[in-house]
Amino acid sequence: MAKVKTAFICQECGYQSARWLGKCPTCGKWNSLIEERLDIDISLGEERTLSTAKPSPISSIKPQPEERFLTGISEFDHVLGGGVVAGSLVLLAGSPGIGKSTLLLQVAGSLAVSGKKCLYISGEESLEQVKLRADRLRIDSPELIIFSETNIKEIINQIKEIEPKFVIIDSIQTVYHDGFSGSPGSVGQVKQCTDELFYLAKSKRIPVFISGQITKEGAIAGPKVLEHIVDTVLYFEGSRDHLYRILRVEKNRYGTTSEISIFEMKSDGLQQVLNPSQIFLEGRIPTAGTVVVAPLEGTRPLLVELQALVTRANFNLPRRQASGLDYNRILLLVAVLEKNFNLHLENCDIFLNIAGGVKIYEPACDLGVIAAIYSGVKNRPIGEKVMVIGEVGLVGEVRGVTFVEKRVSEAEKLGFKTCILPSHNLKEFHEKRKIDLIGVSTVNEAIEKLHLGRA
Numbered sequence: 001m002a003k004v005k006t007a008f009i010c011q012e013c014g015y016q017s018a019r020w021l022g023k024c025p026t027c028g029k030w031n032s033l034i035e036e037r038l039d040i041d042i043s044l045g046e047e048r049t050l051s052t053a054k055p056s057p058i059s060s061i062k063p064q065p066e067e068r069f070l071t072g073i074s075e076f077d078h079v080l081g082g083g084v085v086a087g088s089l090v091l092l093a094g095s096p097g098i099g100k101s102t103l104l105l106q107v108a109g110s111l112a113v114s115g116k117k118c119l120y121i122s123g124e125e126s127l128e129q130v131k132l133r134a135d136r137l138r139i140d141s142p143e144l145i146i147f148s149e150t151n152i153k154e155i156i157n158q159i160k161e162i163e164p165k166f167v168i169i170d171s172i173q174t175v176y177h178d179g180f181s182g183s184p185g186s187v188g189q190v191k192q193c194t195d196e197l198f199y200l201a202k203s204k205r206i207p208v209f210i211s212g213q214i215t216k217e218g219a220i221a222g223p224k225v226l227e228h229i230v231d232t233v234l235y236f237e238g239s240r241d242h243l244y245r246i247l248r249v250e251k252n253r254y255g256t257t258s259e260i261s262i263f264e265m266k267s268d269g270l271q272q273v274l275n276p277s278q279i280f281l282e283g284r285i286p287t288a289g290t291v292v293v294a295p296l297e298g299t300r301p302l303l304v305e306l307q308a309l310v311t312r313a314n315f316n317l318p319r320r321q322a323s324g325l326d327y328n329r330i331l332l333l334v335a336v337l338e339k340n341f342n343l344h345l346e347n348c349d350i351f352l353n354i355a356g357g358v359k360i361y362e363p364a365c366d367l368g369v370i371a372a373i374y375s376g377v378k379n380r381p382i383g384e385k386v387m388v389i390g391e392v393g394l395v396g397e398v399r400g401v402t403f404v405e406k407r408v409s410e411a412e413k414l415g416f417k418t419c420i421l422p423s424h425n426l427k428e429f430h431e432k433r434k435i436d437l438i439g440v441s442t443v444n445e446a447i448e449k450l451h452l453g454r455a
Contacts, residue, residue: 008033009187014226036188037181066254067205069165072110075263075272076103078300079234079247081255084166087205088254089198091172091226093212094236099245099265100211101125102133103236104168106269107209109139111166117143119164123150123174123184137269150184152177152193156200164206169197171211172226194229227251238357244279245270246357249298258361259298277303277410280356286384289376292416293368294389294407295360301403301410303387305355306365308372313349324354325369326361333369333392340396340443343377364401366392367420370443371450380452385417388446389425396443400424411435420446 008017011034013027023030068083077083080090094100101124108118122130130146145162149155152175159167169175173185175193182188194210201208212226214235227233231253238245247261262273273279281292281303289308294301313319322330330352338345350373354360367390375382382388389407391399401407404425411419412435423439440446 006035006037009036011187014187014191034186036186069116071107072114073107073272075261075274076107076247079249079259079261079298080232081252081259084207085231085254086207087201088207088231089194089201089229090207090209090232090234091212091230092209092234092236093214095214098236098238099263099270100236101170102137102265103247103263103270104170104209104211105130105133105139106137108144108166108168109134109137109141112139112141112143115143116165117145117162118166118168119145119147119159119162121147121149121155121158121167121169123148123169124171136267150174150176152196156196159200159206160204163204167201167206167208169208169210171213173213190226191229194226198229242357244273244356256298259300260302277301277414280304280358281414284355284384286381288379288381289372291368291372291375291382292387292411293360293365294387294410295358295362295365296403296407299406301407302358303410303414304358304360306368306372307353307355308369308376309351309353310345310373310376311349311351313347318346319349319351321350322352324357324359325352325365329363329366330369332394333366334373336392336394336396336443337370337373341374341447343374345377348377362401363391364389364407366390367398367440367443367446371420371446371452374447374452375450378452382450382452383418385415386450387411387416387419388450389419389421390440390446391422392443398422398440398442398446404428408433408435408437420449 008020010024010027010032012029012032013024015024015026017033021033024032067086070077070083092100092104105120108120112118127146127148147158172190172194176184176189177192180188180192197208233251235248235250236245237248243264245263245265247263249257249259251257262276263270264273284305291306292303293306294303320330334345334350337343368388370392371382371388389401389404391401393399400422404421405428408419416435418436418438420438420440423441426437426439429437438449440449
């Protein structure tokens with residue numbers, strides 16, 4: 001028999017309250033708490049008693065090696081940390097129309113060709129619609145089984161009966177549990193259905209991939225607790241107006257985070273971009289206000305073009321706008337630039353952009369921001385085959401960065417001739433390189449080495 005409990009649940013973050021509140025105390029959203037009935041099935045807990053595990057000293061525990069298998073799509077395997085882990089629950093989130101279903105269907109098709117039985121469950125499309133997409137992607141393997149269903153109990157029954165090696169559910173917002181109130185996609189439904197899939201994945205050692213929508217703010221639609229349940233969270237980013245898509249890992253219990261892979265959307269599906277640095281620098285014209293920097297995405301260095309546009313302000317309050325960069329970090333670097341070079345930027349609008357839609361989260365590109373803005377102010381271009389690396393402190397000192405050898409090696413592969421980097425990092429290079437390494441200790445020294453002149 002089931003206990004019935006009523007609670008007011010925030011549809012944004014999953015916060016629960018015994019009474020209605022106008023504003024959620026956790027996420028701050030207004031009118032987001034909706035009353036839902038939570039049915040707790042006591043018998044369900046009894047069924048989930050898996051084993052008689054006992055507390056053990058950590059020294060006596062022998063870890064088992066992770067059971068992984070490759071999907072056949074190397075860039076997809078890269079973000080997962082080297083392949084799919086058996087028994088893992090992975091969430092792929094992205095805005096509508098970005099290509100989540102296409103990517104998951106291609107992964108299933110690749111695994112099916114290798115002989116692994118895959119079950120693709122669609123809650124958004126009919127079997128005919130999935131078949132049309134599969135034909136466009138040239139997927140026609142008998143090992144790929146398509147199933148259109150939204151009832152979680154029926155889905156689990158079919159998984160147990162078919163016993164696939166790989167399961168995809170597209171999407172979690174369309175799946176519902178008939179033992180719980182609320183429409184599909186509500187907090188209670190999403191949480192319960194995900195919990196059921198998590199238990200199934202662990203008990204049967206079947207990797208389960210679920211897709212999910214994101215909100216306008218870029219957060220996963222549904223309760224925040226969804227991110228805590230799953231083992232891995234992948235974000236599929238990009239614009240429907242552009243060809244390139246970025247697959248980014250935000251959480252990974254079986255690998256590193258912040259890894260990215262690049263895909264190109266074509267008429268026959270998503271194609272891997274095996275050399276993303278070359279793609280992002282393709283067609284680059286070295287003009288004033290542009291410079292090449294090397295952010296590190298997880299374990300992969302990525303060469304991108306940083307662009308700065310400095311114009312006269314038309315209003316009393318100058319604009320500072322950054323796309324792909326931390327806004328507060330930009331304000332700090334502009335202040336350092338004004339202080340060290342006696343520049344007066346209070347009458348200038350400054351716009352910064354990372355070409356290709358890449359987002360940079362590390363300070364290793366600080367010196368590149370300084371160089372690009374200064375180049376834009378003086379209207380003097382930086383050399384075409386010059387890369388700039390370095391973190392900048394408040395007094396204008398250039399600090400060392402991590403994994404500098406990886407960044408320099410990536411620049412060498414693309415034919416760069418000069419790299420401006422912190423003097424502190426020069427000691428990491430013991431052999432002569434093809435690229436000319438120039439160490440700097442201050443932003444003033446960096447501008448001088450770039451031959452941009454002084455203010």
